[in-house]
Every structure is written in structure tokens, then in C-alpha cells.
Amino acid sequence: MKAKKTNAMRHLDTLKLPYEHVELNLKEAADASSVAKLLQAKEEQVFKTLVTVSNDKEHFVFMIPAGKHLSLKKAAKAAGKKKIEMILQKELLPLTGYVHGGCSPLGMKKQFPTFFDQSALDFETIYFSGGKIGVQIQMDPKLLEQAAKAKPFDLCEE
Secondary structure, three states: OOOOOOHHHHHHHHHOOOOEEEEOOOOOOOOHHHHHHHHOOOHHHEEEEEEEEEOOOOEEEEEEEOOOOEOHHHHHHHHOOOOEEEOOHHHHHHHHOOOOOOOOOOOOOOOOOEEEEHHHHHOOOEEEEOOOOOEEEEEOHHHHHHHOOEEEEOOEOO
């Protein structure tokens, strides 16, 4: 049986970029650390997608490794903004088209400026949400950089 394509996968297919997708048996959102265990991958190799809003109401997407916390100060610096905060969970679906636990940096309703923690470049491939709970995409972070027009930056709290 062929897997149903998500918007994130269709985006990668349009760009003709190679990726693998993995389907996990998840009925509801799981944190990125739990996903890493299910994938039998290092926590540092599984990235979560976080959506934020700046003091001037501009939205930004940040990807950081499972088990890490986004430094809002570093995120603001990356985005060139005075202040950044997380959006409310209820705003995620109308803004991105994705639900909590299935938010991908690819295939959102609108492309937002995207940054990923520079540690991703330490790996040949990383995992991130494929745009649906239980679907993970595995790909080269340099290709993700191209696909999401993402920039590497030091984003995590120490």
C-alpha cells in the first residue's frame, strides 16, 4: 500500500529532492524525544518544528533537536527582531495548516522565514515532521536548507 503524500512530501517531490519518509504508529501527538526513541535515532538528530511571532506580528519557524529548548533571545537575534515568542497552540492550525505534533517546516499555508539549529549540519540526515502526526521525513539537512529556504543558526538554550 502506498503512503498518502503530505503537503511536505509534495513540496519535496516538486523540488525533486531526495528524502525518505517513516510512518510511526501514533494516534496522537508525541514529543520529539519519544519520536526519537521510536525511530531508534539520536535525540540530536530528530528535530521539532516551532512557530513563533515577533513583537511586530511577523511569524518565524524554528527547528531544534528533540530534548532541547529554543532560546527566544537567540531566535530573535536570528530573525533580526527585538522580541520573539511562541504562538498559541490554537493559532497553529489556522496559520500553518498543520496540527500540533504534525507541524512540518515544509508545505505550510504560507512560507515563513525558517531557521534550524546549526547542529543539524553535524549529521548526514535528520528527521523532522512530515506534516502529519506519525509521519517523519528523513533527509540531508543541506537539502532541507534548500527546500525550506532555511538558515542554520545557534538556537538552543545552553
